[in-house]
Amino acid sequence: xxxxxxxxxxxxxxxxxxxxxxxxxxxxxxxxxxxxxxxxxxxxxxxxxxxxxxxxxxxxxxxxxxxxxxxxxxxxxxxxxxxxxxxxxxxxxxxxxxxxxxxxxxxxxxxxxxxxxxxxxxxxxxxxxxxxxxxxxxxxxxxxxxxxxxxxxxxxxxxxxxxxxxxxxxxxxxxxxxxxxxxxxxxxxxxxxxxxxxxxxxxxxxxxxxxxxxxxxxxxxxxxxxxxxxxxxxxxxxxxxxxxxxxxxxxxxxxxxxxxxxxxxxxxxxxxxxxxxxxxxxxxxxxxxxxxxxxxxxxxxxxxxxxxxxxxxxxxxxxxxxxxxxxxxxxxxxxxxxxxxxxxxxxxxxxxxxxxxxxxxxxxxxxxxxxxxxxxxxxxxxxxxxxxxxxxxxxxxxxxxxxxxxxxxxxxxxxxxxxxxxxxxxxxxxxxxxxxxxxxxxxxxxxxxxxxxxxxxxxxxxxxxxxxxxxxxxxxxxxxxxxx
Numbered sequence: 001x002x003x004x005x006x007x008x009x010x011x012x013x014x015x016x017x018x019x020x021x022x023x024x025x026x027x028x029x030x031x032x033x034x035x036x037x038x039x040x041x042x043x044x045x046x047x048x049x050x051x052x053x054x055x056x057x058x059x060x061x062x063x064x065x066x067x068x069x070x071x072x073x074x075x076x077x078x079x080x081x082x083x084x085x086x087x088x089x090x091x092x093x094x095x096x097x098x099x100x101x102x103x104x105x106x107x108x109x110x111x112x113x114x115x116x117x118x119x120x121x122x123x124x125x126x127x128x129x130x131x132x133x134x135x136x137x138x139x140x141x142x143x144x145x146x147x148x149x150x151x152x153x154x155x156x157x158x159x160x161x162x163x164x165x166x167x168x169x170x171x172x173x174x175x176x177x178x179x180x181x182x183x184x185x186x187x188x189x190x191x192x193x194x195x196x197x198x199x200x201x202x203x204x205x206x207x208x209x210x211x212x213x214x215x216x217x218x219x220x221x222x223x224x225x226x227x228x229x230x231x232x233x234x235x236x237x238x239x240x241x242x243x244x245x246x247x248x249x250x251x252x253x254x255x256x257x258x259x260x261x262x263x264x265x266x267x268x269x270x271x272x273x274x275x276x277x278x279x280x281x282x283x284x285x286x287x288x289x290x291x292x293x294x295x296x297x298x299x300x301x302x303x304x305x306x307x308x309x310x311x312x313x314x315x316x317x318x319x320x321x322x323x324x325x326x327x328x329x330x331x332x333x334x335x336x337x338x339x340x341x342x343x344x345x346x347x348x349x350x351x352x353x354x355x356x357x358x359x360x361x362x363x364x365x366x367x368x369x370x371x372x373x374x375x376x377x378x379x380x381x382x383x384x385x386x387x388x389x390x391x392x393x394x395x396x397x398x399x400x401x402x403x404x405x406x407x408x409x410x411x412x413x414x415x416x417x418x419x420x421x422x423x424x425x426x427x428x429x430x431x432x433x434x435x436x437x438x439x440x441x442x443x444x445x446x447x448x449x450x451x452x453x454x455x456x457x458x459x460x461x462x463x464x465x466x467x468x469x470x471x472x473x474x475x476x477x478x479x480x481x482x483x484x
Contacts, residue, residue, distance in 0.1 A: 004030040005291065006467055007234065007280055009305025010127020010152055011242065012036030014422035017315035018115035020308060023460040025122030032125040032152060033112045035139045036132060037374055042108035043090050044424040049080030058111040063145065064199055067103050086427050092373035093134035095178060095191060095386050102138045106198060109142030123149040130156025131344050132374050133178050137193035141168050147204040152234060154212025155243050162209045162228035169206035171195045182380040189386060212236050214245040216271030223275050234303050235267050237283030242439050243346040244337065258337040259347050273298045286443045288469050306441035307450055307463045317423045320436060324351065325456055328447035335440050340410035343375045343391040351438035357412045362435050368394045372415035412437060
């Protein structure tokens with residue numbers, strides 16, 4: 001098949017929304033929606049009144065009408081909720097989730113992919129995180145029901161996913177092993193999904209699977225030592241936004257506390273070429289010269305995240321986008337690779353901005369709470385049952401669940417912070433409103449290459465024009481930086 005040169009990065013929560021993916025795909029490249037937290041996003045869109053009626057339109061096409069209607073009736077608020085009223089909660093991910101949550105995961109992923117694909121024939125992908133295991137199977141199924149073309153997955157080793165996709169496409173039961181801290185030898189905890197309990201009609205074709213990796217060692221394992229190999233790879237370097245793979249070897253920090261990456265963290269592209277599978281390069285590739293370099297190395301193209309994250313169509317709150325672009329144009333946009341921020345333990349790139357959780361005072365004033373639960377870790381209780389804890393929840397709660405108090409230092413509530421970044425901040429009954437946390441790749445310093453002279457914003461089409469060298473929008477300084 002003919003692969004796209006540009007994959008638009010799958011950035012959560014709702015940064016890579018259906019509008020952005022639609023804009024990119026309709027121009028012939030691969031638009032990608034984020035499936036991370038999309039159930040909570042749908043719930044909050046409905047409680048804001050479904051502005052524009054897009055959720056209703058997509059849910060009307062869901063193949064099991066009764067399922068979609070249950071969600072609509074439970075969460076839709078005509079005209080939208082009052083600004084000072086909290087969003088209604090939804091069930092949190094669990095090893096054995098209630099049916100209501102499974103249905104919500106299926107429908108929300110269907111809605112996002114359906115809207116991204118509507119009205120054009122370009123390829124659309126969905127991005128999920130291996131680190132967030134519990135929602136994976138129903139999320140995959142919902143995206144596949146909508147005819148998603150590609151599934152992209154990283155933040156771990158997604159060895160089981162291609163086989164799961166085969167099973168879901170055939171409406172066969174599927175399961176994945178769930179990591180449970182403290183599990184005893186021989187204990188195996190699984191999350192099981194039975195498609196025919198939710199849908200029993202014809203399925204669209206199985207999508208292709210691209211594993212997001214940082215080394216050819218992992219790629220070789222996935223390509224040669226799994227039951228069903230991936231269809232290709234996205235090779236992501238440490239300059240990419242969001243969660244980064246930890247440095248290989250012992251963790252060392254620089255003078256400002258960031259992880260130090262070295263020669264061992266540079267991917268061996270010859271090893272990838274030897275696998276004979278298509279691959280794309282990611283992390284600082286938002287430039288047409290970097291695209292040319294990638295093609296010369298045998299890649300199909302590049303994955304680009306940060307430039308798309310701040311374009312008009314992305315899901316980041318418009319006021320935050322305006323401020324980030326202003327700082328980039330001034331040369332003051334600053335990104336910090338925080339080894340502590342994320343409760344996952346993975347390094348997390350944070351954009352340093354006042355009024356966000358990256359600001360010490362904002363972080364310290366926030367009441368610790370874990371009510372979305374996507375990044376919780378499952379742990380074994382003494383009786384063999386499973387409990388859940390998060391290093392960003394109240395310290396006393398984490399410790400009471402067997403967690404190490406040292407693991408709570410500096411941990412930020414990424415779940416609530418990213419929801420706020422996408423314009424869905426929770427309002428607490430205490431009067432507190434959740435504040436955003438902005439993640440970005442190092443390329444945020446170079447957004448000027450996409451901005452027309454005299455303007456302060458840009459579109460997804462502008463990004464593609466600059467990357468592909470077609471009708472480049474930039475003039476003046478921006479043109480020089482873009483190589484126009």
